[in-house]
Amino acid sequence: MRITQGQFSFLPDLTDAEIRLQCAYAIDHGWTVAIEFTDDPHPRNIYWEMWGLPMFGIEDPAGIVLEINACRRAHPHKYIKVVAFDGQRGFESIRMFFIVNRPADEPGFDLVRTEGRGRNTTYTLRPYAADRPPGQRYP
Amino acid sequence: MNKPTARRIDPSQRFKSGVLPYKQMGYWNPDYAPKDSDVLAVFRITPQDGVDPEEAAAAVAGESSTATWTVVWTDRLTDYVHYQAKAYRLDPVPGIPGQYFAYIAYDLDLFEDGSIANLTASIIGNVFGFKPLKALRLEDMRIPPHYLKTFQGPATGIVVERERLNCFGRPLLGATMKPKLGLSGRNYGRVVYEALKGGLDFTKDDENINSQPFMYWRDRYLYCMEGVNKAIGATGEIKGHYLNVTAATMEEMYERAEFARELGSVIIMIDLVIGYTAVQSMAKWARRNSMILHLHRAGHSTYTRQKNHGISFRVIAKWMRMAGVDHIHAGTVVGKLEGDPNIIRGIYDVCREPHVAQNLQHGIFFEQPWASLNKLMPVASGGIHAGQMHQLVSYLGEDVVLQFGGGTIGHPMGIEAGATANRVALEAIIKARNEGRDIWHEGPQILANAARTCTPLSAALDTWKDVTFDYASTDSVDFVPTVTSAG
Numbered sequence A: 001m002r003i004t005q006g007q008f009s010f011l012p013d014l015t016d017a018e019i020r021l022q023c024a025y026a027i028d029h030g031w032t033v034a035i036e037f038t039d040d041p042h043p044r045n046i047y048w049e050m051w052g053l054p055m056f057g058i059e060d061p062a063g064i065v066l067e068i069n070a071c072r073r074a075h076p077h078k079y080i081k082v083v084a085f086d087g088q089r090g091f092e093s094i095r096m097f098f099i100v101n102r103p104a105d106e107p108g109f110d111l112v113r114t115e116g117r118g119r120n121t122t123y124t125l126r127p128y129a130a131d132r133p134p135g136q137r138y139p
Numbered sequence B: 001m002n003k004p005t006a007r008r009i010d011p012s013q014r015f016k017s018g019v020l021p022y023k024q025m026g027y028w029n030p031d032y033a034p035k036d037s038d039v040l041a042v043f044r045i046t047p048q049d050g051v052d053p054e055e056a057a058a059a060v061a062g063e064s065s066t067a068t069w070t071v072v073w074t075d076r077l078t079d080y081v082h083y084q085a086k087a088y089r090l091d092p093v094p095g096i097p098g099q100y101f102a103y104i105a106y107d108l109d110l111f112e113d114g115s116i117a118n119l120t121a122s123i124i125g126n127v128f129g130f131k132p133l134k135a136l137r138l139e140d141m142r143i144p145p146h147y148l149k150t151f152q153g154p155a156t157g158i159v160v161e162r163e164r165l166n167c168f169g170r171p172l173l174g175a176t177m178k179p180k181l182g183l184s185g186r187n188y189g190r191v192v193y194e195a196l197k198g199g200l201d202f203t204k205d206d207e208n209i210n211s212q213p214f215m216y217w218r219d220r221y222l223y224c225m226e227g228v229n230k231a232i233g234a235t236g237e238i239k240g241h242y243l244n245v246t247a248a249t250m251e252e253m254y255e256r257a258e259f260a261r262e263l264g265s266v267i268i269m270i271d272l273v274i275g276y277t278a279v280q281s282m283a284k285w286a287r288r289n290s291m292i293l294h295l296h297r298a299g300h301s302t303y304t305r306q307k308n309h310g311i312s313f314r315v316i317a318k319w320m321r322m323a324g325v326d327h328i329h330a331g332t333v334v335g336k337l338e339g340d341p342n343i344i345r346g347i348y349d350v351c352r353e354p355h356v357a358q359n360l361q362h363g364i365f366f367e368q369p370w371a372s373l374n375k376l377m378p379v380a381s382g383g384i385h386a387g388q389m390h391q392l393v394s395y396l397g398e399d400v401v402l403q404f405g406g407g408t409i410g411h412p413m414g415i416e417a418g419a420t421a422n423r424v425a426l427e428a429i430i431k432a433r434n435e436g437r438d439i440w441h442e443g444p445q446i447l448a449n450a451a452r453t454c455t456p457l458s459a460a461l462d463t464w465k466d467v468t469f470d471y472a473s474t475d476s477v478d479f480v481p482t483v484t485s486a487g
Helices: A016-028 A061-074 B053-063 B073-077 B116-123 B157-165 B185-197 B217-235 B250-262 B276-288 B313-323 B341-352 B386-396 B415-434 B439-452 B455-464
Strands: A032-038 A079-086 A093-101 A109-115 A121-127 B039-047 B086-092 B100-106 B133-142 B172-176 B202-204 B240-244 B267-271 B292-296 B327-329 B377-381 B401-403
Touching (some): A032 A061, A061 A079, A061 A093, A093 B157, A109 B217, B039 B053, B053 B100, B053 B133, B133 B313, B172 B415, B202 B217, B217 B250, B250 B276, B267 B276, B276 B313, B341 B377, B377 B386, B386 B415, B415 B455
Parallel strands (some): B292 B327
Antiparallel strands (some): B039 B100, B086 B100
């Protein structure tokens, strides 16, 4: 399967040149770009690991692409995403989020059903990859 | 703060028994300077032939505040000038003889804290049936922050909704289940699953899906949540189905909402026809239970569509932001339902902006600060398809739910393909916009390029390429303005 979180997961993977244009859009709006990575793609895993601090004050999107590639070298088999933070009043939240690296093989999720009374079912989602400890999940 | 200019009329004249023109009772006061804390309203009035427009404006002020048809001595037991609404300005409607915009100011003391029912019982209570008027329309209101802060506002708000859904930087995508009526719970859940798996964020009950013989509510909820959870597992994205909890009584609505919560739904839905008090009750329930609250504006066109009589939808949108819903259907511009681009823009601003400036070309008569009330997510639904994606994003922006019901389920390759076509079209347009391309003009080309690697999009563009709903709007703007200050 292909995890489709983020703005552009239904499109072909973005090239570095395309990533740079998106980062330029964020910078032009005064947003701060950050890079995060994980090997737990559960949709409610909100806190991915931070690749350093958000890049406050960076003006050249090429610098961001350099950092993305450094992160890719360190974590080639993990999910890596670019997020843009908007600190302006009324938002103070994320304005962009797209995936720039993913494992070659994405095994997906096991949907565990627990049947209760009155046909009531509760659902638990488990990434197959999470059977293994962090750091050993994607070969 | 400016001091109200009270015009006290000689009591021996003012309180003589009998019938006195509203103007002479003090409801017309062109010298009145509205206070920052006043609730302001602008009505479009069409007086009966021979009725003085100033008297008609005064009558509207009177009948929507303290007056009755005759003089009553009991007024004198109160500080009646304080409680009288004041018609303070009257402008002819540009280009429409016989119609006037009447501006009326209401003191804050006339209204109960945090109650849409109380506010509307005054403002639209008796006055719309008043005989000396042929027609009456509430065009806009200014709610002062003093009063706004007594309302909860959207239970979740746009920012937190996005954080909960983990979805940023693009409009959300939805679809209403079709056919609206008749599907069994099990078949209905199938449509939910296919559409969400294909790439939508939300699916939706229609306004008239409640609990009917072909599908009772509990069955629907169970099958829908099976579809939602399977689709979450298939995509790794958080998704939801607007479970409509509209029912005959509050007790039943709470029961349904609680079951939706038990099943782990992120969102529930109500219809506007449940009434303002029920809307506020459900908004409070939603805040207490971390639930997103979707409002379908069922019924509104009975009173919002005609320009001369009723209530403008921008006022309903304002009341609903105060009442505390998180989503509201607010027009598409390009779809099958009523929607002039300027009017829609004004309504979207009312929903989403922290501060709305006066803009007569968009139908916004008053500056409206929103204090710290959350932002309300507008929903564009009704007769839209993937081929219009560049127009939708250009008109409506990013903080909007685009709902393609027929445009998903009617896809020739199936529901999942319909959903994928919409999602790919949206991502392609957002990506191009961010890259600095002119999506308004290049949109069709951008979509055609994206369709080269996406057969479902290619089929969607083919199927609906010439479908537009190009009719003149009934509700359009009146201005080319000559503005002084509208207060």
